[in-house]
Amino acid sequence: MEENAKNQEKNxxxxxxxxxxxxxKNILWWLDHLDDYLRFATKTETSWFGIYQDNFREKIKGKKILEMGCGNCNNxxxxxxxxAEVYANDIASASGEIVDKLNQxxxxxxxxxxxxxxxxKNDLEENSFDFIIGKAFLHHLTIPIEKEFLKETARLLKENGEARFFEPAVNSRILDEIRWYIPVDDRPSKFNRAAFDKWKANDPHPDRSYSSRHFETxxxxxxxxxQITPIGSLERFRRLLPVGKFSGKYTRWALKNEKLLPNFLNCSMARxxxxxxxxxA
Structure with missing residues (x-):
């Protein structure tokens, strides 16, 4: 089986x-407290901060939206x-079961x-969506498959529409190498070679470029x-802090203030x- 197909099957x-x-249960609670949830998430959760920039929540009312890689369907x-009129796509049929439960x-x-x-392999009409969204999605694809997804995005998007993708950024080889030695969630440190190799073998992310230059090209x-906006130049240091009120407070401060840094610094340090x-086109 070729690399592209193997990667899709692994995902x-x-x-x-x-x-x-x-x-x-949690999604329903968030929907019942939507304003409070979004006020918190868009200031404290990096992906929500990214996707919902520029008054996104107001722009989408009554608009037709396609979300790629909808996952747990929270967004x-x-x-x-x-x-919004939302179409949600995912390679996993389990996401469809979540959609059914939410609609009920x-x-x-x-x-x-x-x-x-x-x-x-969708049969959607061309030029039919106001927005197409991918929240931490493209980096799960090999670059040849990503190219096909972007081509299809252009086909489906209205002439005055907009596609938004929130993705990891790797613009510094030094920072990229350092991060592998810091354990995060279920990812062990590279110092623990056996555990790291086992994790890597099961990782659904292909080896590929996450640089801003790549995504721009x-x-x-x-x-x-x-338009590419770097995010997380200061926020990335949150991972060095213990989880708690202080780490949340730091994240809110970092996301608010990192835009004051010079662009070249934000770009090279962005997570x-x-x-x-x-x-x-």
């Missing part, structure tokens, strides 16, 4: 397991609760529509306008980035 297997019998549910338990203006399986092949694509 499908992992997320079928992760989202099988997934409880939507799809939030966008639908904000009044919560009254959305537009029930979420699930598109199961390989996104490249990839975007310009199919879009006339590419993440928001990629905005407009005007399909």
């Amino acid at each position: 499908k297997y992992l997320y079928e397991q992760q989202y099988s019998n997934y409880s939507i 799809a549910a939030v966008m639908a609760a904000l009044g 338990k919560y009254t959305f203006k537009y029930p979420i529509k699930f598109i199961e399986g390989d996104f490249l 990839a975007g310009k092949e199919f879009f006339n306008e590419v 993440s980035q928001l990629i905005v694509l407009r005007r399909p």
Whole structure:
């Protein structure tokens, strides 16, 4: 089986397991406290801070949105609760079961529509979406498959539409190498070679570029306008702090103030980035 197909199968297997019998209890609570949840998430959670920049929550009301790699469907549910008409795609059928549960338990203006399986085999109409969203999604794809996804994004997006992708950023080889030696969540330190190699063998992320330059070049092949915002130059140091109120307070401070740094410093130190694509070529 070729590398691209193997990578897709690894992702499908992992997320079928992760989202099988997934409880939507927390999502429903967040939807019932939507303003408070978004106020917290967009200041403290890096991916939410990134995707929801530039008054995104107000822009999507009544708009037709496609989310790639919807995963646990939390963001799809939030966008639908904000009044968007949401189409959610994931390679894992377990995500579709979550969508079914959400539609049964919560009254959305537009029930979420699930598109199961390989996104490249969809039968959606061209020029039909106002927004296409990927929240930590593209980096799960090999670069040849990413290219096909961006091409399809350009086909499906309206002329005045916008695609938004929140992705990891690796613009410094030194920082990239250092990070592998700091254990995070279920990822062991590279100092622990045996455990690290075992983790790496099961990691669903392919070896590929996450640089801003790569995403800019990839975007310009199919879009006339590419905007990349580095995120997390100061926030990245949160991982050195113990989890608690102080780490949350630090994250809010870092995300608010890192934009005051020179752009070259933000770009080289960024842990993440928001990629905005407009005007399909």
